[in-house]
Amino acid sequence: DTGVSQNPRHKITKRGQNVTFRCDPISEHNRLYWYRQTLGQGPEFLTYFQNEAQLEKSRLLSDRFSAERPKGSFSTLEIQRTEQGDSAMYLCASSYNRDRRAEAFFGQGTRLTVV
Amino acid sequence: AQTVTQSQPEMSVQEAETVTLSCTYDTSESNYYLFWYKQPPSRQMILVIRQEAYKQQNATENRFSVNFQKAAKSFSLKISDSQLGDTAMYFCAFSTGTASKLTFGTGTRLQVTL
Numbered sequence: 001d002t003g004v005s006q007n008p009r010h011k012i013t014k015r016g017q018n019v020t021f022r023c024d025p026i027s028e029h030n031r032l033y034w035y036r037q038t039l040g041q042g043p044e045f046l047t048y049f050q051n052e053a054q055l056e057k058s059r060l061l062s063d064r065f066s067a068e069r070p071k072g073s074f075s076t077l078e079i080q081r082t083e084q085g086d087s088a089m090y091l092c093a094s095s096y097n098r099d100r101r102a103e104a105f106f107g108q109g110t111r112l113t114v115v
Numbered sequence: 116a117q118t119v120t121q122s123q124p125e126m127s128v129q130e131a132e133t134v135t136l137s138c139t140y141d142t143s144e145s146n147y148y149l150f151w152y153k154q155p156p157s158r159q160m161i162l163v164i165r166q167e168a169y170k171q172q173n174a175t176e177n178r179f180s181v182n183f184q185k186a187a188k189s190f191s192l193k194i195s196d197s198q199l200g201d202t203a204m205y206f207c208a209f210s211t212g213t214a215s216k217l218t219f220g221t222g223t224r225l226q227v228t229l
Contacts, residue, residue, distance in 0.1 A: 004159075033217075042208075044219070045216045048216055056216065103165065104217060106159050107159060108158065108159040
């Protein structure tokens with residue numbers, strides 16, 4: 001286990017298409033987060049899971065976005081009917097909620113381009 | 116709601132010199148965590164240093180240290196003996212608890228030159 005893994009690394013899609021991204025967290029981590037990062041900005045929180053339960057969703061997460069974490073392992077983020085404004089880097093991070101160091105480990109991200 | 120402000124979009128420093136990156140934040144919470152993350156070009160974000168708000172002592176990690184001023188809500192990062200590998204975007208971030216979501220600033224792009 002070498003860290004948080006995200007696939008694909010890059011995705012180009014036509015407007016209106018659906019896309020799905022996958023995140024595999026560090027195996028012992030029970031929390032998993034999704035962030036969105038647009039050019040020149042810091043990451044913005046989208047949603048997070050503790051085990052398989054989705055505990056919080058940002059208002060940035062419109063109805064076209066859905067995230068799952070079946071069995072508390074990997075997670076998927078799906079965007080339906082993509083729009084050009086969805087173009088961004090989607091980052092996944094994981095952590096362990098009993099870790100006093102409070103450190104989140106990030107994946108390399110999935111860069112989405114909607115054309 | 117918490118906010119994090121980084122007022123320096125870009126900074127440049129010569130190799131072996133010292134540079135300080137600024138960060139201010141706003142919160143009504145009494146206990147929280149502050150972080151500096153580094154994001155090299157096309158690479159994943161990694162944690163540089165963390166500070167727990169209830170600790171008065173400033174955190175230090177090798178060449179990286181912070182100046183945490185709780186009353187002023189200021190959290191600056193000092194990089195000593197800058198190296199070419201320090202070239203990256205640096206993000207200041209805030210969290211209200213262990214393993215909680217992060218609120219990021221807009222980042223400072225640091226360029227280390229020869």
